[in-house]
Amino acid sequence: MEHKDRGFVGKHYLMKQAFGQEELHQREAVCTREDPPGCSAVCPLHLDMRAVCAYAAKGDFAKAAGVIRSVTPFLHLLAKGCPGACKEACALSRVGEGIQVRALEKACALYGGKERGSRFLIPRKNKKVIVGGDDLFALACCW
Numbered sequence: 001m002e003h004k005d006r007g008f009v010g011k012h013y014l015m016k017q018a019f020g021q022e023e024l025h026q027r028e029a030v031c032t033r034e035d036p037p038g039c040s041a042v043c044p045l046h047l048d049m050r051a052v053c054a055y056a057a058k059g060d061f062a063k064a065a066g067v068i069r070s071v072t073p074f075l076h077l078l079a080k081g082c083p084g085a086c087k088e089a090c091a092l093s094r095v096g097e098g099i100q101v102r103a104l105e106k107a108c109a110l111y112g113g114k115e116r117g118s119r120f121l122i123p124r125k126n127k128k129v130i131v132g133g134d135d136l137f138a139l140a141c142c143w
Contacts, residue, residue: 039086039101045071045078049086049101056104065112068105079109081135 039049048067055064068075082102090098131138 038089038091039099042085042089047071049099049104052101052104052108053099056107061108061111062113064104065108068108075105075112076109079105 036046037050040046043049051067052064055061055067065075068078072078079102082105084102086101087093087098090101092098
């Protein structure tokens with residue numbers, strides 16, 4: 001992407017015309033498609049919050065809950081115990097209030113329905129381990 005000299009016409013005009021439409025789309029594609037969103041990057045479970053938000057916006061909380069359940073089977077515990085570090089990392093928090101991810105998780109837990117059986121076939125093991133901790137992440141480790 002090369003910078004085109006647009007000349008100085010005025011402060012506001014220069015700000016509006018900083019990028020052409022094609023160049024703007026190229027920069028947007030690099031920004032949003034190569035790097036994970038800030039909320040997913042800081043989330044210890046690396047939830048795909050773009051997919052959760054997209055399904056929730058359509059009103060399909062079952063699919064949104066399915067995205068979360070693909071990462072952790074503890075959807076209800078996550079909705080209650082999530083520390084919510086993703087809100088500060090949300091790009092929208094720079095221009096206003098970020099997306100209320102904890103509220104979305106609670107809505108998915110309430111309206112997402114019950115999971116239909118386990119999708120994991122975990123073989124039995126003849127060994128035991130001890131997991132220390134009393135938080136959600138220790139519980140997820142046990143899972």
